[in-house]
Amino acid sequence: MISAPARRGAVLATAFAFLVTMMGTTLPTPLYSLYSQRLDFTEFTVTILFAVYAFGVMFALIVFGRLSDQIGRRPILLTALVLAVISAVMFLLPLSLPLLIAARIVSGLSAGLMSGTGTAAVIDLFGPADKARAGMLAIAVNTGGLGVGTLFAGVVADLSSAPLTLPYAVHLGLSVLAFVTLRAFTPAPADPAPLRLQAPRLTVPAPIRGAFVRGVLAAGAGFAVCGVLTAVSALFLVRYLGIGSHTVAGLVVFLAFAFMVVGQFVARRISSRAAMQAGCGGLVVAAAVLAVALSAESLAALLIAPIVLGVSAGLCVNAGLAATVERVDPAQRGAVSSAFFAGLYLMLAVPAIGVGALSLAIGLRESGLVFAGLVALLAAAVGVADIAARGSAARATPLP
Template sequence: MIDNVASDVRQQAVSPVDGRRQRTGFWLVAAVYMLVMLGGTLPIPLYAFWAPQMGFGPFTTTLVFAVYALGTVLALMVFAPLSDRAGRRPLLAAAVLAAAASTALFLVAHDVGTLLAARFLCGLGTGVFTATATAALGELAGAEHARRASTVSTVANMGGLGLGTIAAGLFAQYGADPTHLVFWVYLVGLVPAFLAVVVTPETVTPRQRPALSVRRPTIPDRRTARTDFLRAATAVFAAFAVSGLFSSLVPSFLREQLHVHNVAAVGAQVGLLFIVALIAQVAAPERWISGRWPAPAFLIAGVAVFEIGLWTRSLPTFAAGTLLAGAGIGLTFRRGIGVTQQLADPRRRADLLSTYFLSAYTGTIVPTLALGLLDQTINQDVATLILAVTVVATTFAGVLSRPTGATT
């Protein structure tokens, strides 16, 4: 019923475009989406170089992580929903330009202030592109290919995040300039990305004059749909909290506790979380994606095992926790995107997707900031355990809430 209504409304809200051009636009948006997400994780392995150069400690590193997520949240609340009125293409182009400006700031950064500005601008671009590209992919694919749009969107998101840390680690370890070469290459790559967005078909008509304002998070009007969406939003909050926890902990844990100083290895360990999440989305049986328990079970098991790895200083155990948690994150994200695309009014698709991603990135901010603050007063292992228990409790709260049966 929801799909039929959505299809009828989409025919009124989305302009007809040539089938071949539409398919080409779909894959162009997907490719640029992955590239933009890749840029979001490029800095993660590089803090080991910036910290001694700029003279900052673990709390500042935590702050830089949080500033990126805050930029993303601001984009989702203010800018991303504009594409429902102004069109997808202008917002996608603006997001690529923001990514380019952020990259330029990383190239000239010699102090913490510039680093914070670069990370914040990176978050703005990522937030706008995430919601807008996901909406555009759903429209370019059409109602008959909704599952493909959901899969490709999640692959682009998680795949880009994983490749970013791996690429940065390799460039830093084996390149001539550990903190600059990877950004020069990335900046060059954004040029064809911008051109790809320019030639992508516009899917929103009639376009209206945008009104800039802080949007209250949008949720579906119907009670059953609202309940299903809030369950998906709670689940992705917990999943991204685990992601934030891993991204914050892995570099310092490997370097300080396990004395792993190969930056490529550090980048690969962080990237492993997202790559496993990607594989889970593509290869997992449908019953794992649609079921209530598989994703939470993997997520909770992953948190438990990686906590054991932290306390025992065991890299294999920590890696096993990464594998389990990555699968949980991927399954949670894939299911949530599908639910949100299904429930969204096509005329306000980016609005609801912005709320979904807002929940995800808020999940990233909370553990990152909390870990930085708790580290100032208590042992890191204890601080991490407190956060892990909180994440597990949130996951259980979401999965144990009564399903409405509106979605599968």
């Protein structure tokens, strides 16, 4: 049992480590147009670079998602920060496409370890009486870090003479600081279970499986749009709107993640049912605004779309966590949290690859329009399914 001041220090150290790790994963986002010029690759290569990161996240979540339930949160969080340091160093080495791919994979492994374990660690530190606030903080530092990384890199790219090195040098320093802080302020596992090597398997308890699937699909639809924006927005701005500002490229993605945090705060003030249904409806609207941005080549619509998207996805993510991770025992929390985020990152990666591949045949804008339509259909279907499922549950509950 740790004291209240020690617990506050542990929460701050864990949240800072979470923020810094996720920040590093989006630093390349506004820089893809520069990488494309330096290494002469296409939109499809950019989406592959993004996808290998997402698959790195999923690999870490699936293979190591249950490990923190066995040996404790702290060792996994420290390992995630070590990988963040390695990734930053790799980005600082002489530029080449194979090295860029390898750095993105390592960055994905770091984010994968941090996403599931960091969420579980924050909820553990707050305790059972305050799970709602803990879940909100975990998602805030997760998505906040993603947003800060892309905006910071974009501003640096416009102001600095070393746009492909300075962001990573700063992140390297922050990662080292986060490692030292986390090691100093978080408690070591009191009585870790012996390490058992098991086949990769993330289990979801039967009572929450329906809510889990709906939560992953709804939040995943929002993550899918974020993934496509992250992968191709910088190239779209340059090639279709004639805007070469890296700050604007970073701002588009920053808005999505920043307003995802806003969605978290809104979700905690309404019921999870209302949050899920409002989120799904908002995702349909966001997909429509994105379609307008692509078809009309409108910067205003391109800036409005991530705002609507962020709030809607935040509502869905929060509702999904409330119905899944926050309802299970601590011994299962790491596995369920990792399974939840593995589903989100799968939906982050696959659509980005699909848009990149389809762009080779019909063009970047046209493939984006197809994708926007599919997202709208998915969000609407999940919203209807959630209404039906909750209605069935209410009818099955006997009257007092």
